[in-house]
Amino acid sequence: MGSPRRTTVIAYRETNLIRSRRASTRAAILQAARQRIAAGGYQAAQMQIVAADAGVATGTIYRHFPSKAELFATVFQRVAGQEVDAVAAAAGGPDSAAIRLQRVAETFIQRALAAPRLAYALLAEPVDPLVEAERLVFRRTYAAILADLVDDGIRQAAFPPQSPDLSATALVGLLAETLVGPLSPQAADPPALPVNEFTQEIVALCLRAVSARSHP
Structure with missing residues (x-):
């Protein structure tokens, strides 16, 4: 026994x-x-x-x-977490806010273009509300990283006074929306610009968005 x-x-x-x-x-x-x-x-x-x-x-x-939506939401969380970690790493370091913002934009774009179908699923593909809720968290997390970066730029006098949260939200929208077309599986035509030029155009837009002075 x-x-x-x-x-x-x-x-x-x-x-x-x-x-x-x-x-x-x-x-x-x-x-x-x-x-x-x-x-x-x-x-x-x-x-x-x-x-x-x-x-x-x-x-x-x-x-x-419990459901397909739960499975997809969990996959989304994991993939999004990896992307957020990559962007957070790009946003760090002792460089100026402008250089770090450039690095963040380049990281976001290059990772998306390297895995276009997955990136489209993260950014724009129609999904169940449960996955859409995760997408909102994903975008807000990106915005929080960018808001800290914009705030640093304001304190360094590299960027003019502005709302870091509002600017960061706009930057997330800019990055996502400029990529939706090239990433879409329905896109019949190749991007109008070579990848490097396309990337630099978007980076320049991001920098102008937070650096330009208001006009009276």
């Missing part, structure tokens, strides 16, 4: 093993969904296809995510 202590240890190990398997399955589902979205948008990430890619039954997905 096993001792109570031995039985407890075995049960504990089994629980850890179950948790590890659940975490592994969840991670496989999220990775499969991410890859499908990156390749063809949310429409391409049908649950049966995601399940097959992850090597699980379709019903298994619903044991980890």
Whole structure:
């Protein structure tokens, strides 16, 4: 007869093993969904296809995510978090606010153009309200990073007095809207400008937006 202590240890190990398997399955589902979205948008990430890619039954997905919207929202959170981290890193450092803003804009644009279908899913693809709520958080987080940067520029006298929050919100809109056309899967024509020139044009717009003085 096993001792109570031995039985407890075995049960504990089994629980850890179950948790590890659940975490592994969840991670496989999220990775499969991410890859499908990156390749063809949310429409391409049908649950049966995601399940097959992850090597699980379709019903298994619903044991980890109550709905497709919950799955997509979780994927969105993870991908958006990576993008925010990249922009936050670009916004940091001892350089002037103008140089850091240039770096942020370049990072945002280059990462989007490197993964256009995924970027379009983050920025503009029609989505379930649950995912749209995550998109709003995503944009607000970007705006908060940019607001701090604009505020630094004002304190350094590099930018004229302005509302950092309002300017940051406008910058997020500028970056997102100028990319929607080139990123759209319906775009039939290539961008009018080469990538480097396209990027520098948008960077220049961002700098002018926060640097220009008001005219009477």
